Each structure stands twice: as structure tokens, then as C-alpha cells.
Amino acid sequence: xxxxxxxxxxxxxxxxxxxxxxxxxxxxxxxxxxxxxxxxxxxxxxxxxxxxxxxxxxxxxxxxxxxxxxxxxxxxxxxxxxxxxxxxxxxxxxxxxxxxxxxxxxxxxxxxxxxxxxxxxxxxxxxxxxxxxxxxxxxxxxxxxxxxxxxxxxxxxxxxxxxxxxxxxxxxxxxxxxxxxxxxxxxxxxxxxxxxxxxxxxxxxxxxxxxxxxxxxxxxxxxxxxxxxxxxxxxxxxxxxxxxxxxxxxxxxxxxxxxxxxxxxxxxxxxxxxxxxxxxxxxxxxxxxxxxxxxxxxxxxxxxxxxxxxxxxxxxxxxxxxxxxxxxxxxxxxxxxxxxxxxxxxxxxxxxxxxxxxxxxxxxxxxxxxxxxxxxxxxxxxxxxxxxxxxxxxxxxxxxxxxxxxxxxxxxxxxxxxxxxxxxxxxx
Numbered sequence: 546x547x548x549x550x551x552x553x554x555x556x557x558x559x560x561x562x563x564x565x566x567x568x569x570x571x572x573x574x575x576x577x578x579x580x581x582x583x584x585x586x587x588x589x590x591x592x593x594x595x596x597x598x599x600x601x602x603x604x605x606x607x608x609x610x611x612x613x614x615x616x617x618x619x620x621x622x623x624x625x626x627x628x629x630x631x632x633x634x635x636x637x638x639x640x641x642x643x644x645x646x647x648x649x650x651x652x653x654x655x656x657x658x659x660x661x662x663x664x665x666x667x668x669x670x671x672x673x674x675x676x677x678x679x680x681x682x683x684x685x686x687x688x689x690x691x692x693x694x695x696x697x698x699x700x701x702x703x704x705x706x707x708x709x710x711x712x713x714x715x716x717x718x719x720x721x722x723x724x725x726x727x728x729x730x731x732x733x734x735x736x737x738x739x740x741x742x743x744x745x746x747x748x749x750x751x752x753x754x755x756x757x758x759x760x761x762x763x764x765x766x767x768x769x770x771x772x773x774x775x776x777x778x779x780x781x782x783x784x785x786x787x788x789x790x791x792x793x794x795x796x797x798x799x800x801x802x803x804x805x806x807x808x809x810x811x812x813x814x815x816x817x818x819x820x821x822x823x824x825x826x827x828x829x830x831x832x833x834x835x836x837x838x839x840x841x842x843x844x845x846x847x848x849x850x851x852x853x854x855x856x857x858x859x860x861x862x863x864x865x866x867x868x869x870x871x872x873x874x875x876x877x878x879x880x881x882x883x884x885x886x887x888x889x890x891x892x893x894x895x896x897x898x899x900x901x902x903x904x905x906x907x908x909x910x911x912x913x914x915x916x917x918x919x920x921x922x923x924x925x926x927x928x929x930x931x932x933x934x935x936x937x938x939x940x941x942x943x944x945x946x947x948x949x950x951x952x953x954x955x956x957x958x959x960x961x962x963x964x965x966x967x968x969x970x971x972x973x
Contacts, residue, residue: 573616574609574878576601577636579647579657584624585749585778589857590649592808593671594619596858597646599846600865610872618642622653624748624778629653633660633668643878644669644868646861650777651675651719658683667880669868671860673803673825675722679937679950679959681884684906686864687857688826689935690726694773696912697801697824698727700927701771702734705799708768709740711760713784714775716745723775723803729941740768750780753787761791764798774802781805785818795820801914807853810921818917825856826910827895828923836895853921863900863908866892888953898932905950905959907935 578597580590601615609615618640622628629648636642637660644667648654651674661668661682673688701707710731714720724743731741742763744756764770776784781804788800794817801822807829810818829840836854839862844850867890868883874890875882887902894900894910901909909932915923938948938960947964951957958968 571613573614574611574872575640575642576615576617577640577642577645577647578617578619579622579629579632579636579645581624581649581653582621585780586624586649586653588779588812589777589804589808592852592855593646593649593857593861595847596843596861597865599843600862602846603842604865604869610869611876611878626650626652626656630656630660633657633666634664637661637664637666643667643880644883646671646865648672649857650717651722652717654683655718665880667883669861669864671857671864673856675719675726676937676939677722677942677945679905679907679952681906681952681959682880684864684867684887684902685935685937686860686867686900686908688910688912689907689937690723690939691936692826692910692912692933693803693824694723694727695730696929696933697803697822697914698730698773700824700914701773701799701801704927705771706769707771707799708736709764709766709770710736710742711763711770711772711798712741712743712775713756713760713772714745715750715777715780716747717777719777720745720775724773726939726941727773729939733941746776746780748778748780751783753784754790757784757787757791757793760798761793770798772798772800774800775804776802777804781809782813785813785821789817795822795916806855806857807921807923808855810917811851811853813921815917815921816919819919821917822914822926823917823923824912824914826912827856827859828913828915828925829854830915830922830924831896831913833895833897835893835897839895859895860908863892863894867900867902884952901932901934903934904953905935905937906952907937907950909934 578594580594581587582591601617605614620632622632646669649672668683671686673693676689712724805823870890871883871886875886890902891899911932912929913925914927915925937950938945940946948960950959961968
């Protein structure tokens with residue numbers, strides 16, 4: 546009996562080894578990673594590339610997906626917006642990736658959009674954006690305006706008593722559309738035209754002296770004034786430096802930013818910025834077991850305990866985990882099957898709750914406002930009671946307030962007009 550038992554175990558062990566070899570011999574599932582590793586946006590996007598690589602490595606350690614290993618295919622669009630479209634076409638038609646995690650700016654996402662729809666690719670977009678869009682081929686895991694910009698203005702108005710508003714942004718689609726929404730919202734709250742100042746600067750803008758002087762003069766009218774910043778990329782460094790040079794502290798004119806997080810602050814002296822704020826759905830300083838574990842895994846993967854985490858990393862983490870669940874639910878990487886399987890998927894976020902993918906391809910997320918500390922971290926000073934469902938279309942813009950996005954039957958439309966009962970854009 547002993548010999549028979551030994552032989553049986555040996556046969557089973559050999560079979561298991563052969564099965565394992567068969568799994569690893571299968572064709573990999575290719576994961577496209579499309580983030581700028583050079584140029585003006587590299588300061589923000591390089592970390593997201595590393596985040597996807599960490600998630601791929603961890604998933605492979607669990608056996609991959611559907612018994613197949615994952616293989617990351619990394620390309621650098623170099624902060625060149627037309628190049629995002631070219632690299633998307635390359636990933637889908639030449640590299641045969643099954644999914645893409647990538648983009649930061651809305652102009653890069655919009656460059657990718659027609660290629661994604663033409664070739665039926667799938668993008669997980671992990672950064673806050675201006676809304677006014679919903680595509681069958683994109684899942685928006687960053688914040689919509691009602692999950693960041695609107696709550697931030699409400700906080701400034703209701704908790705800090707702000708009466709005058711500087712809307713300062715980089716000159717491209719995200720700041721311009723977000724500020725158009727905010728201007729309409731402020732006016733709906735009774736703010737006069739003369740109490741709103743709007744300014745745009747190019748990417749990588751470095752000479753802030755005259756603009757900051759204008760902001761200082763605008764804030765000297767006897768009314769509490771704040772800057773709502775949609776300045777992106779490396780232009781933030783000289784902007785905050787000039788605030789310090791001109792002696793403008795958070796007590797004088799507080800700045801609340803939508804594109805400045807731990808990563809951007811890690812390269813500058815944060816001491817002059819103490820008290821300025823950012824609105825996100827996650828901060829590294831959030832004290833939860835899930836976040837502590839994620840930070841430890843990140844430091845272990847990157848080999849540097851000084852490397853910070855930030856909101857778009859959490860959005861990447863959530864999107865990646867949801868994609869894995871959707872592929873396993875669908876039993877395939879087929880884009881159409883995964884797209885439908887994604888809707889309703891839930892996965893833990895890093896702030897102690899659950900992220901839910903809604904019918905409009907947007908997440909339900911908490912909203913947090915944090916004050917910059919001298920070490921470049923944020924102290925959370927306000928947060929929503931629970932999660933806020935992302936709204937693809939603004940309630941404050943004509944032409945948008947009657948639109949909804951619903952990618953389930955019977956609507957299956959990204960911009961369905963609830964008044965006319967018609968779909969005027971992409972549908973499937």
C-alpha cells in the first residue's frame with residue numbers, strides 16, 4: 546500500500562507540474578502601459594507606469610489571469626499629444642494588447658479616443674478630468690468634476706468664507722472645461738462677474754511673476770480670495786515658488802489644486818506651501834490597513850521608502866483590480882464582454898470603503914480635501930460622509946444638464962438626452 550500511495554502521489558505531482566508548465570506556456574495577456582516617461586508630464590506619469598508594473602508583477606505571482614501570465618508592454622508618448630494616438634494604434638494593432646492603462650491630460654486622452662473606438666480598444670484612465678464625455682471604450686477611474694471641483698468650491702465657500710475666485714489653469718481642455726463648469730456654478734451661487742478672475746498659461750510655463758502679482762492685486766479688494774488651480778505638470782513648481790517669493794501664504798490667498806499631489810510636492814521644499822490645499826479622492830496620509838499595506842508593497846517594489854503614493858496611483862490600483870475581476874467574470878479578454886462585465890464590479894479602495902463601477906463607466910468615490918504639510922504630505926481637513934457617484938455630464942452647463950450616460954440595456958449610450966429620448970453620440 547505504501548508503494549501504491551507513493552506512486553499515486555508521484556503521478557499527481559507530475560501531473561500538477563505539467564499543468565503548471567502548461568499554464569506558463571500559454572500566450573500571455575498583454576497589458577499596454579501608455580504614460581509619458583519624458584517631457585513636461587513625466588513628473589506625474591512615470592509613477593503610474595511603475596504602478597501598473599507592480600500590479601502586473603503581483604497578479605502574476607497569484608497565477609496570472611485565466612491561468613495566463615500578464616505581460617506589460619510599455620511605450621513612451623513623451624508628453625506629445627498626437628503621439629498618444631500613434632502609440633495607441635501601435636499597442637492595439639501591432640502589439641495586440643488586451644487593455645491599456647494610460648494617459649494623464651485630457652488632451653492626450655482625447656487624442657486616443659477615436660483610435661480606441663475605431664479599433665475597439667479598452668482604456669482605463671486614472672486621472673481627474675472635466676467630464677463632458679463617456680465612451681464605451683474608456684473607464685474613467687479618476688474624479689469627475691462633481692467628485693473634486695464642485696466639492697472643493699463648496700468647501701472654500703461654506704467653510705472658509707471665500708468670496709472672490711481666481712480660476713488658474715494650464716491652457717488645454719481639462720482646465721478650460723472645468724473652469725467653464727465652475728464659473729457657471731459660482732454664478733448660480735450668486736457670485737458676481739467681477740469676483741471671478743480666469744487665467745491660462747501654456748504647459749511648462751515658468752515666468753509667474755506678473756501673474757502672481759495680478760492675483761495678489763485681485764485679492765486685495767477686501768474680500769476673502771482663493772485660487773482654484775488646474776495648473777498641470779512641472780509648471781506647478783515655479784508657480785508655488787513665486788507665491789512664496791511674493792510673500793503670499795495660505796492665510797492670505799489659499800490655493801486649492803486639482804493636479805498637485807504627493808508626487809509633485811516630493812521634488813520641492815513644501816514648507817512655504819503649508820496650509821495650501823488639494824482636493825482628491827485619496828491621500829497617502831489616510832490611516833487604513835489597506836493603505837498601509839499598499840504603501841509597504843509599493844516601497845518594496847520600487848526599492849525606495851522615500852517614494853510617495855498619490856490619488857492617480859489609487860485610481861490605477863482600483864481600475865487594474867476591477868479589470869482582473871471583469872476578465873475572470875467574463876472568462877475572456879474580449880473587449881465587449883469585459884466592458885459589460887465591468888459594470889457593477891466592486892473592489893476595495895485604499896481609504897476604507899468600496900469602489901463601484903457604475904453604468905456610466907465612472908466610479909463612486911469619496912472626496913477628500915487636504916492641507917499641505919511641511920513634509921509634503923497632506924492632512925485631511927474635510928471629507929464626504931460616503932462615496933459620490935461620478936457624473937459624466939455637468940448639471941451646470943446648457944446642453945449637458947439633460948444628458949446621462951448609461952452603457953446598459955436598453956439605453957447603451959454615452960450621451961442620452963433624457964428630454965428628447967435620443968442618443969446623439971457613440972452607442973452600442
